[in-house]
Amino acid sequence: MINSPRILPRPRRRLPAARPPLPRGAETVITSPRILPRPRRRLPAARPPLPRGAAAVIDSLRILPRPRGRLSPARPPLPRGAAAVITSPRILPRPRRRLSAALPPRPRGAAAPPPAAAVAVTDEGGVGPRRSFRISLRPRVRVVPWVKPPVARKPKDPAKSPRPSIEALAAEWAKEKAASGAPEEECVLPFLQKGAPKKEAFRRLPLPHTFQEFSIDPIKKEELDNGTEPPPYKIKIIPTGLYWLAALGLVTAQMSALTNHFAERKRLRSLRALEAIEKDDFVIEFVGEVIDDETCEERLEDMRRRGDKNFYMCKVKKDFVIDATFKGNDCRFFNHSCEPNCQLQKWQVNGKTRLGVFASKAIEVGEPLTYDYRFEQHFGPEIECFCGAQNCQGNMSVSGKD
């Protein structure tokens, strides 16, 4: 499992210089995911220069002055039980020297920040659900480890029996599996095997996916229940070989059309595996706001009017649309592929319908994670498909179905 973000070299093509270059050694902290627009041209220079050393909190289109004390104390905690809201990226100041000085030091002996989830988001540009201005990621940009804020725990209900541990559930699962006649080696859970990364138990659930297993994922559940923000998505910039070819002067008219095509592809934010995933493994749950058809239509209309290109809705059934536009987890970054390595499945868990992504083949570390939207009920206009698969259908028919 890769725990630290790898920032790969910036592609050759220069990004629009809408933003002045960061001073040497400056760092930017990306603390929460935000799908940024793909500005066609330069953004209007309406943004006044920040005063020296000032930090900006970007919340939609408003640039707020930095509060005196902590970075964003103005944001009230979410109500209990509310889903974690992914609303805005917080850009920390561009300090003259080291950014880390601006962050509170980790107390002695404190645990290291939590490792990455089983998946990482790579930013190759993208169009977001809300208009904002572009954040230029420069080669020196570094993702600073996220320190989990203290969790507001719910008081325990003494009447409720304590939740069984993962190990207890695993033992129960192994017993069931053995009873079903499975060979001995299949009755051992991968994450309990010697040398297996401990975190795996909490990030992904093993085979087979009983309802019980599907409904336990303590970390994900906690993120959704306690109203804290989920960990930031790791951003990687993947260079495209085509830019090197372009630099070598091999660009013909056809070639430039191809480059444009790939430049389009490059803008796709994608999700990559941070650990090897076996076939049929549970990868992640598709979560978001559950909205009815009417709200869904309204939101789609808003998005069309704004010219949004990325859609994050998935229709489960009538009046049951999961919208990960404003609230969601890494699952919202799964791209479509005509030759996917995952599959979105509908599950009934304790009487509730839930969506889970499962690996449809063995997946290597670093591989982009995809599923086929055409077999799922995804929304959005019919758009050209950039999946690059040999059997690519050319477009994604992603209109909603009942």
Ligand SMILES: C[S@@+](CC[C@H](N)C(=O)[O-])C[C@H]1O[C@@H](n2cnc3c(N)ncnc32)[C@H](O)[C@@H]1O
């Ligand atoms: C659920 S989002 C996936 C994450 C998205 N790439 C992003 O940057 O946020 C779905 C959107 O991604 C884009 N997308 C996903 N797969 C694509 C593909 N194969 N070709 C073109 N666009 C794709 C489409 O704009 C689609 O509406």
